[in-house]
Amino acid sequence: MSVTNxxxxxxxxxxxxxxxxxxxxxxxxxxxxxxxxxxxLTAGGFVLLALSGFALFHPSLYWLTGLFGGGQWTRTIxxxxxxxxxxxxxxxxxxxxxxxxxxPADGSWLKNIHTFLxxxxxxxxxxxxxxxxxKAVFWWMGILILIMIGTxxxxxxxxxxxxxxxxxxxxxxxxxxxxxxxxxxxxxxxxYGAVWARGTMTAMVKGKVSGGWAFKHHRxxxxxxxxxxxxxxxxTPTGTPAE
Amino acid sequence: xxxPLPNPTTAPTPPRFGDQDLIRRSASTVTPPAKRQxxxxxxxxxxxxxxxxxxxxxxxxxxxxxxxxxxxxxxxxNPHDLTPASFTLMRFTEWENPETKNLEWLxxxxxxxxxxxxxxxxxxxxxxxxxxxxNGIVDFVHDNCIGCGxxxxxxxxxxxxxxxxxxKAYKCTLCSDRVAVGQGPACAKACPTQAIVFGTxxxxxxxxxxxxxxxxxxxxxxxxLYDPPGVGGTHVMYVLHHADKPEIYAGxxxxxxxxxxVEIWKGVAKYAGFAAIGAMAAVTVVHGIFSGASRVSPxxxxxxxxxxxxxxxxxxx
Ligand code: HEM
Ligand code: SF4
Ligand code: SF4
Ligand code: SF4
Numbered sequence: 001m002s003v004t005n006x007x008x009x010x011x012x013x014x015x016x017x018x019x020x021x022x023x024x025x026x027x028x029x030x031x032x033x034x035x036x037x038x039x040x041l042t043a044g045g046f047v048l049l050a051l052s053g054f055a056l057f058h059p060s061l062y063w064l065t066g067l068f069g070g071g072q073w074t075r076t077i078x079x080x081x082x083x084x085x086x087x088x089x090x091x092x093x094x095x096x097x098x099x100x101x102x103x104p105a106d107g108s109w110l111k112n113i114h115t116f117l118x119x120x121x122x123x124x125x126x127x128x129x130x131x132x133x134x135k136a137v138f139w140w141m142g143i144l145i146l147i148m149i150g151t152x153x154x155x156x157x158x159x160x161x162x163x164x165x166x167x168x169x170x171x172x173x174x175x176x177x178x179x180x181x182x183x184x185x186x187x188x189x190x191x192y193g194a195v196w197a198r199g200t201m202t203a204m205v206k207g208k209v210s211g212g213w214a215f216k217h218h219r220x221x222x223x224x225x226x227x228x229x230x231x232x233x234x235x236t237p238t239g240t241p242a243e
Numbered sequence: 244x245x246x247p248l249p250n251p252t253t254a255p256t257p258p259r260f261g262d263q264d265l266i267r268r269s270a271s272t273v274t275p276p277a278k279r280q281x282x283x284x285x286x287x288x289x290x291x292x293x294x295x296x297x298x299x300x301x302x303x304x305x306x307x308x309x310x311x312x313x314x315x316x317x318x319x320x321n322p323h324d325l326t327p328a329s330f331t332l333m334r335f336t337e338w339e340n341p342e343t344k345n346l347e348w349l350x351x352x353x354x355x356x357x358x359x360x361x362x363x364x365x366x367x368x369x370x371x372x373x374x375x376x377x378n379g380i381v382d383f384v385h386d387n388c389i390g391c392g393x394x395x396x397x398x399x400x401x402x403x404x405x406x407x408x409x410x411k412a413y414k415c416t417l418c419s420d421r422v423a424v425g426q427g428p429a430c431a432k433a434c435p436t437q438a439i440v441f442g443t444x445x446x447x448x449x450x451x452x453x454x455x456x457x458x459x460x461x462x463x464x465x466x467x468l469y470d471p472p473g474v475g476g477t478h479v480m481y482v483l484h485h486a487d488k489p490e491i492y493a494g495x496x497x498x499x500x501x502x503x504x505v506e507i508w509k510g511v512a513k514y515a516g517f518a519a520i521g522a523m524a525a526v527t528v529v530h531g532i533f534s535g536a537s538r539v540s541p542x543x544x545x546x547x548x549x550x551x552x553x554x555x556x557x558x559x560x
Contacts, residue, residue, distance in 0.1 A: 025544045026551045056368040056391060058513050059270035071369050071389030072410065119534045157392030157405055170396045170504040177508060181516040185523040192527040197537045211547025212539040226550050 026211025028225065030203040035095055039204055042088030045081055046187065052078040053180050079156045086149050093142055099129045100139065105220075106132040126220040137190050144183050151176040245440045245450060248427040258423040260376050267375040269367035269387075280378040282444040285417065285428055287352050288454055288482040289492065290463070291438035294319065294333055294350040301433030302331045305418065327406035330354055330415040331430060334493035351481070351492040352430070352439065355402045355415035357381045359475030362501035363414075365509050366397025372412075379444065379478035380417045388412050397509075399474060399499040417478065447480060454482045473500035 031039070052074045055064035065074040108125045109116070109132040115123050116133075130138070154164050154172035164172070194200045199213040214222040259280075266275045303310060308328035313321055319335040331354035338347045361381045364373040372387040373394060383394075383403070390410030394403040403412045418428035426432075427441040440450060451468045458466035467486025470476050481495070489495040 026547045028547075056389075056393075057516070059368070059370060062270060062368065062370060065389075071387075075389045075391045076410075117530065117534065119537050121537065155392070155396075157390065157395070158407075158410060161392060161395075161405065166395060166398075166401055167502070167504075169392075170502050170508070173393070173396055174504050174508040174512065177512055177516065181512075181519055184520050188520070188523045188527060192531070195536075196527075196531060196534075199539050210539060210544060211551055212541070212543035212545075215547035215550065216537075216539050216543045222547060222550060 028209050028211055028214045028222065029207060030209050030214075031207045033207060035092075036204055036207055038088065038091045038095065042085060042092055045085035045088050046183075048081045049078065049085055050180070050184060050187075052081060057177060057180070076158070079152055082149060082152050086145060089142065089145050096130075096138065100135045102135070103128065106135065121216055126223075127218050128224070129218060129221040131217070133189075133193065137186055137193075140186055141183070144179050144186070147179050148176060148183070151179065245437050248425075248432075248441065251425050256424055259425065260378055260380075260423055264377045265374050266377045267361070267364055268371050269364050269373040270370040276377055278377075280376070282379045282478065283417070283422060283442070284379065284444040284447040284478045284480055285357075285431060285439060285441045286447040286451055286480050286482065288438045288440070288451075289349065289351055290454070290458055290466075290482060290484050291436045292333070292350045292352065293436055293438075294335060294348075295435065296321070296333050297433040297435060298352060298430035298439060299329065299331055299333060301429040302415070303328065305421070305429035306330065306416070325353060325402065325404055325414075327404045327408075327413040330413065336491060336493050338491050347484075349492050351495060353402075353493065355381065355417070355479065356400055356474070357415075357417050357478035358399075359477065360501065362397035362399050362474070362505060363394035363403055364397070365501060366393040366505055368393055376419070378422070380419045380422065381478075382416050382419050383412055383414060385409075385411045385413075397501065397505050399496060399501060415479075444476075444478065451480065451482050458482070458484055469495070471496075471499050473498050 051064050052068055054061050055068070055074050056062070056078075062071075065071045068074040068077055105125050105128070109127065112124055113132075115121075116131075151172040153160050155169055155176060194204070197213075197217060199210055200217075203209050211222065214225075264276055264280055265273050266279070267273065302308075306328075308330075310322055310326065310328050313323065315321075316323070320332065322329055322332065325332050331352055334351050334353050336349040336351075338349050339345070340347055357379055358381065359379065361373070361375060364375060364381060367373045368391060369387050369389045372384055372389070373381065374384060375381045388411040390405055390412065392403075392405050392412070394412050395401070395405070403414045405412050418426070418430075421428060428439070431439040431441040440447065442450070448468065448470070455466045455468060463484040465487040466482070466484050469481035469483050469486060469489055481489075481492075483489060483492065483495075485491060489497050
């Protein structure tokens with residue numbers, strides 16, 4: 001893939017507006033192919049879970065069972081999607097838990113969150129590979145998936161119906177449906193964030209972002225990459241890795 | 244003696260109630276019929292039951308069910324619990340009356356109570372899998388059942404059982420198919436002591452009154468009718484010699500009601516859920532409108548290039 005092509009794909013459509021002076025951007029590798037496949041499988045699992053789960057959540061959504069071949073099939077397949085999601089997220093977790101560990105900078109980031117929301121990211125403390133909000137999404141999704149698989153197994157009538165009392169099942173189904181709501185709320189924020197910060201989608205689609213994107217949103221990370229030995233993560237427009 | 248129901252004619256008759264008589268249908272809204280049918284009820288007089296299980300056999304036979312051959316673990320209950328095939332079960336309790344020091348053998352015919360406010364129906368997510376007729380019968384429609392087991396969570400009496408064979412829920416139908424053609428339930432028909440009688444709910448209450456008076460005259464001062472108001476009353480009622488403590492009859496709930504957890508799950512949680520998701524979507528839309536997209540500027544790109552070409556040496560970033 002030529003560098004010029006990358007410029008077009010990575011930056012032009014996403015980050016720059018028409019008429020902006022063209023700066024040949026630096027291209028930064030953000031996610032490996034394996035990480036992206038892992039992410040999209042997990043995302044797909046989540047969508048299938050949400051559709052099949054919410055089909056049973058309220059009568060007004062029961063028509064969603066049609067997507068899965070009717071009520072019996074929806075009921076049957078939903079927990080298996082859950083197992084799939086669990087495995088998918090476990091992969092993401094093993095990949096990313098380290099870079100999502102809490103750092104003191106996250107605290108000051110959170111204190112200034114209003115500045116971030118107003119779009120004044122330059123006035124924010126420098127951010128490493130992930131900012132506070134991204135870390136929060138990561139950990140909350142992790143915790144919620146544990147809650148969902150735990151409560152999900154309790155209400156998985158077909159195989160596990162005999163192992164719990166009715167009262168435990170009642171608690172589980174209530175927690176499960178509340179958990180589903182919280183997860184969808186987090187998902188909305190997650191997707192919105194990726195769309196709001198233009199140029200982010202390419203990270204998950206192509207695995208690369210523009211240097212400017214990294215400079216704006218994850219400056220500390222870009223700095224570290226530029227400094228690190230593994231220079232092939234950052235490529236200058238001439239195609240030579242930065243020193 | 245309670246007058247037995249007359250045998251039906253052999254001529255085909257149209258069913259006495261059907262879809263037009265539904266007052267509730269799971270996961271659906273129905274317009275209840277203008278006129279409610281006379282409420283029916285089955286009255287189980289525990290004090291008259293001899294534990295012969297004729298009702299259990301009759302129920303299996305009428306519903307064309309076969310129970311697995313069980314294992315004797317030293318109790319009379321057989322099978323050990325309600326099953327997808329056994330819609331009714333005699334539960335035996337040996338109870339020592341603390342006042343008389345007598346051992347009393349309490350035998351309760353367990354099964355669906357046909358609640359006026361059925362928790363199973365409230366919990367069911369599948370449209371039309373559980374229906375309630377205006378005569379009070381709560382019936383499962385297996386074609387619509389998806390086997391989720393929500394009815395199990397909704398029921399205050401732990402009645403529905405999910406079949407491992409077809410993944411559908413089963414319970415006593417109050418012999419809706421027999422009642423529809425003017426017959427009484429098979430279990431009532433089979434009972435040799437008239438411990439089970441069937442009729443209109445009013446008649447059953449009246450009959451129960453006579454039985455309770457009789458029991459009181461024999462020294463059972465707490466004899467009474469079990470028609471729990473917490474679930475709006477039931478269409479299967481018990482005459483108990485110790486109505487003040489129903490729990491001694493193999494855990495018959497004292498003041499049953501739909502669990503508050505189920506009420507929250509099926510009530511406020513749904514509205515709160517839709518509201519939360521809607522609010523979250525609205526917040527993002529509003530934020531998107533007011534703050535606009537966060538775009539990378541050419542300046543950022545230039546800075547990034549600088550950084551890539553002249554990496555900051557060793558400084559603490
Ligand atoms: C992680 C593993 C999961 C397992 C094992 C699981 C299992 C289950 C089971 C057994 C049910 C009952 C219906 C049925 O039998 O199919 C259910 C319902 C449901 N699930 Fe899951 N689930 C999981 C994850 C999720 C996730 C991630 C979501 C959210 C997007 C979700 C949303 C729902 C919803 C909304 C319901 C209906 C709740 C209600 O009726 O109020 N589930 N789940
Ligand atoms: S198992 Fe069948 S009857 Fe019971 S709640 Fe689910 S769909 Fe309704
Ligand atoms: S006893 Fe249980 S299964 Fe029967 S009507 Fe009441 S809630 Fe439904
Ligand atoms: S009413 Fe019919 S279905 Fe119910 S226990 Fe009696 S025989 Fe069985």
